[in-house]
Amino acid sequence: MSFELNLCVKCGSCKALCPTYIEDVTEGMSARGRVVLLEKFHEGKLEPSKKLDERIFSCMLCGACNKLCPLGINVTDAMYEARNRLRDFNKKRRFLGLGIRLGLKKASNSFRILKFFETINEMLPVFRIYPFSAIKRMDVTLPDSALRDGMxxxxxxxxxxxxxxxxxxxxxxxxxxxxxxxxxxxxxxxxxxxxxxxxxxxxxxxxxxxxxxxxxxxxxxxxxxxxxxxxxxxxxxxxxxxxxxxxxxxxxxxxxxxxxxxxxxxxSKLQPSAFSPQPSKVIYHDPCHSIYGLDVSVEPRQILRSMGFHLMDSERGCCGFGGTFRLLYQELSEGILEKRIEEYKRADMIVTSCPNCILQLRSRIKDRPVRHIAEVINECIRIKACN
Ligand code: SF4
Ligand code: SF4
Missing domain, CATH: 3.40.50.1860 (Rossmann fold)
Incomplete structure (x- = not known):
């Protein structure tokens, strides 16, 4: 499989928004550092090793590097391919992968089992065992029922x-x-x-x-x-x-x-009128896959402004969740999150469009609402301030 990694001129543009580089500040944890390793690995010049495995799996797959590369190199596709080859190299991750695979294939049953464990947690503290402990650290309480179960x-x-x-x-x-x-x-x-x-x-x-x-x-x-x-x-x-x-x-x-x-x-074509939203000082948090994957960043801000919110400028950055990244690299994940927490201190409310960013941000922000834009829009529609 070719990813055109050989086109890479090592300019380093892809590092600028790489969240693991911003946090760790070492070349090996940057997008460019990973591209160098990927190139050698895919050419067969590098054997699997603990270090290589660490560099490849600590990437958050956020896609910022793809967006920034002037030569259009798809770093994340090369990363997926390397992960496929390295997936059983680390035993803890292999175990996690098998568990997640099983859990997701029968997701409704997994939800019921987890809910049951949560209910009997006093008697049988399953949530003290990894990876459940990592989930519990995020302060999640499962709802009584799922949104959907069938059609x-x-x-x-x-x-x-x-x-x-x-x-x-x-x-x-x-x-x-x-x-x-x-x-x-x-x-x-x-x-x-x-x-x-x-x-x-x-x-x-x-x-x-x-x-x-x-x-x-x-x-x-x-x-x-x-x-x-x-x-x-x-x-x-x-x-x-x-x-x-x-x-x-x-x-x-x-x-x-x-x-x-x-x-x-x-x-985006919603027409709000006569809406006096509270609280008014809001920061919109961009989920990585919205900006780098879907090219969506203007629309949510337009909606919030037209509803009357005072939308504050903020530095763009990842929340540190990254799916299984959160479970495998907790310290790094929390370090990245810390930067957002500092940045968002000025706002009365944080709005985003990703439930996983909400999960991550709410694990630290307890004194102000962190809401999904669908809920904010619903409030406007419910009181008939939008049509
Ligand atoms: S931006 Fe593109 S060309 Fe530059 S170092 Fe990164 S992958 Fe290589
Ligand atoms: S996908 Fe994100 S975390 Fe991974 S190398 Fe690219 S910018 Fe860095």
């Missing part, structure tokens, strides 16, 4: 159209209210809403762990569930999921869900 259709009397939602695992099993907010907004706007049977994990965590064949299975299952739907758009509540089902699936299985959009793209 659901939310109809209105005279629909102007039909929309499907790709909820994603985090909304489905951790923050179902975000999904319910979106369904309500769409119903108020006279859309029938479909949550199809058969949605599974988008496959991104499995790709990140080097389990390409499992990610392919997930991609095929999602394509079967969504491609046959006759809908105006598939709205996603997690940018990583949308980037995967729309763009990532093309290189994985040669097809993608073309009409998949992020919430703020769909609602």
């Amino acid at each position: 659901s259709i939310f109809r209105v009397s005279k629909p102007r159209g039909r929309i499907a939602i790709f909820a994603g695992c985090s909304v489905n099993f951790i923050y179902p209210n975000i999904g319910r907010s979106l369904i309500e907004s769409l119903n108020v706007m006279n859309y029938d809403v479909v949550l199809p049977k058969g949605e599974v994990c988008c496959g991104a965590p499995l790709m990140g762990l080097g389990r390409r064949e499992d990610a392919v299975e997930m991609a095929e299952r999602n394509m079967n569930a969504f491609k046959k739907l006759n809908v105006e758009a598939v709205i996603g509540l997690c940018p990583t999921c949308i980037d995967s089902i729309k763009n990532g699936y093309r290189s994985l299985i040669g097809d993608g869900i073309d009409n998949a959009v992020e919430v703020s793209q769909f609602f």
